[in-house]
Amino acid sequence: MSSPQIEIQIIAALVAVSCAIPGVFLVLRKMALISDAISHSILPGIVLGFFITQDLNSPLLIILAAGTGIITVVLVERIQKTGLVKEDTAIGLVFPALFSVGVLLIAKNANDIHLDVDAVLLGELAFAPFDRFLLLGIDAGPKAAWIMGVILLITLSLLYLFFKELKVSTFDVGLSSALGFSPAILHYGLMSVSSVTVVGAFDAVGAILVVALMIAPAAAAYLLTADLKKMLWLSVFFGVFAAISGYWLAHWLDSSIAGSITTVLALVFLLVYFFAPKKGLLSVMYRQKQQRTEVSLLTFLLHLNNHQETQERHINHLREHINWQQVKANTVVGLALDNNLITITNEVISLTTKGLSFTQTALEYIITNKDDKIEHLKDDFFLFRG
Amino acid sequence: MTQKIAIQVDDLTVAYNYKPVLWDIDLVIPEGVLMAIVGPNGAGKSTLIKAILGIIEPIAGSVAIYGEPYKKQRKLVAYVPQKGSVDWDFPTTALDVVMMGTYGSLGWIKRPGQKQTKAALEALEKVDMLSFKSRQISQLSGGQQQRIFLARALVQNASIYFMDEPFQGVDASTEIAIINILKELRKAGKTVVVVHHDLQTVPEYFDWVTFLNVKKIATGAVKDIFNDNNLTKTYGINYKVAVNK
Numbered sequence: 294m295s296s297p298q299i300e301i302q303i304i305a306a307l308v309a310v311s312c313a314i315p316g317v318f319l320v321l322r323k324m325a326l327i328s329d330a331i332s333h334s335i336l337p338g339i340v341l342g343f344f345i346t347q348d349l350n351s352p353l354l355i356i357l358a359a360g361t362g363i364i365t366v367v368l369v370e371r372i373q374k375t376g377l378v379k380e381d382t383a384i385g386l387v388f389p390a391l392f393s394v395g396v397l398l399i400a401k402n403a404n405d406i407h408l409d410v411d412a413v414l415l416g417e418l419a420f421a422p423f424d425r426f427l428l429l430g431i432d433a434g435p436k437a438a439w440i441m442g443v444i445l446l447i448t449l450s451l452l453y454l455f456f457k458e459l460k461v462s463t464f465d466v467g468l469s470s471a472l473g474f475s476p477a478i479l480h481y482g483l484m485s486v487s488s489v490t491v492v493g494a495f496d497a498v499g500a501i502l503v504v505a506l507m508i509a510p511a512a513a514a515y516l517l518t519a520d521l522k523k524m525l526w527l528s529v530f531f532g533v534f535a536a537i538s539g540y541w542l543a544h545w546l547d548s549s550i551a552g553s554i555t556t557v558l559a560l561v562f563l564l565v566y567f568f569a570p571k572k573g574l575l576s577v578m579y580r581q582k583q584q585r586t587e588v589s590l591l592t593f594l595l596h597l598n599n600h601q602e603t604q605e606r607h608i609n610h611l612r613e614h615i616n617w618q619q620v621k622a623n624t625v626v627g628l629a630l631d632n633n634l635i636t637i638t639n640e641v642i643s644l645t646t647k648g649l650s651f652t653q654t655a656l657e658y659i660i661t662n663k664d665d666k667i668e669h670l671k672d673d674f675f676l677f678r679g
Numbered sequence: 680m681t682q683k684i685a686i687q688v689d690d691l692t693v694a695y696n697y698k699p700v701l702w703d704i705d706l707v708i709p710e711g712v713l714m715a716i717v718g719p720n721g722a723g724k725s726t727l728i729k730a731i732l733g734i735i736e737p738i739a740g741s742v743a744i745y746g747e748p749y750k751k752q753r754k755l756v757a758y759v760p761q762k763g764s765v766d767w768d769f770p771t772t773a774l775d776v777v778m779m780g781t782y783g784s785l786g787w788i789k790r791p792g793q794k795q796t797k798a799a800l801e802a803l804e805k806v807d808m809l810s811f812k813s814r815q816i817s818q819l820s821g822g823q824q825q826r827i828f829l830a831r832a833l834v835q836n837a838s839i840y841f842m843d844e845p846f847q848g849v850d851a852s853t854e855i856a857i858i859n860i861l862k863e864l865r866k867a868g869k870t871v872v873v874v875h876h877d878l879q880t881v882p883e884y885f886d887w888v889t890f891l892n893v894k895k896i897a898t899g900a901v902k903d904i905f906n907d908n909n910l911t912k913t914y915g916i917n918y919k920v921a922v923n924k
Contacts, residue, residue: 321766321769321770323766376696454788455787455788456790457782457785457790457791458782458787458788460771460779461779461782463769464765464766464769464771464776464779465760465764465765465779466764467729467734467758467760467764468758468760468779468831470732470733470734471732471733471734471753471756471758471783472753472782472783473750473753473783473786474782474787515770518770519770519771519772519815519817520770520771520772521769521770521771523770524770
């Protein structure tokens, strides 16, 4: 690996981690769309900042552009608060308007400045190592790495200091406010961090792909864990994994790095979406199928419970009477047998003691809806987990 | 008998988009009562609690908790929002939600430690949910979620408890468990204010009641003012409940 290759991967990983952290909170707060809005509406801020500083990596430019991000959030909230339009409409109105101002500013001054819309939208990681950071005249590495490093350091410190406040205000705004942790301060704090991160990252990965780095890792992590800290770690892991493997995918395809990173992110999300152990699509479908079987099982057991006479409990009669197809009947009978809920003697089915008590507990649950009765059954059966 | 005043509300008016939802509310809640706030949908019951707690900014009026503004008295107050106001798919456990009750006494930045964990476990024990401490909150039933919320308020060890519809969507055994805990709180001299919907149970559960419908209709001891006259005034229809002995 050449040193620019390593540098590109370091920058990509730094961007990925910086995006993944605020991304987790945006996803949990159901504000994923706002990151899209911020990433576009920072354009006029970037252009104005560039007019003033003539340097795409100047801290002043980052602050100015992040300011436009905050203005976006405030405008969306103001418009929404009038009650005349809904939030998604407000977002859809605000960011194209601000973005278009940026486009006009660039077009009007296209001859004078070294900045075009493509660069803002798509970024170019491959060029990042060319822009060096000179510390006392010595080459200290690519500027982009320093900028993202500083942003990441700030993000991590804020996360460490205010983790509990962020958690409570994300989970329960009312409690957060009542306890004295102003939800507004935390909200705008998160928005500021998100805006600064987007501005810092757009140069490398572009304003569109930065959204993917914020949302996709968090969305995938959300499906895998029920613990906020683990969700943060997983998001960071997915982000870095996509950044590094995306780089090598681009290398192999000889194509855009940012595009490859996002492709990897999409694949990671799809894999998790289908195969996540508890919340994945396959797992959910399997569970629903199990639940259907178990409802059938319960119906079957209730029938046995209701009928003492032998002919009602004859195996052939049950097939006719409950009117299940043979396959399903076999599944249900098999399940009941496996769990020692029934015995079959001379093709007549009887409830065992266990089956009887199970049926009665289930009945009681259905009638009273009391959860404590069925706690011990939950491990064996999906039915009661709803 | 001169009782201390726990909560005093003066001329409180709250409006959403210039439409008043609470109008000129004066309310004095003595210390040590278990009070129901009753009224029809849209009467401003939740809004009243939120305004007292500063979650909603009133357009007029003031609130005093033991004679001081709420901001100075946060630590004396615990709040249980409506169960439906939060997303129960949030990635966290029952114990962690209860721990959130300790955040107020910690203040900004400081993290909960062993002392807080111990308090949270004790609160879980009180609501009979200790065995569920590590369970993800989306895996709890409605009644269990409400118990968790109650435990989170208990862990605050407050003097005043505000609860927004704690009996909404819970099973009968949880309802009884909750009301027993609330009665214990009253016995310990705490003040408990509950937004309540089931008029039938008011005389059985509460000793104090406030009738609310945008304006305050009446407030006082259940035995004195919980009658058809006030119910009719509040609900606007000729209301007869089976409360007349």
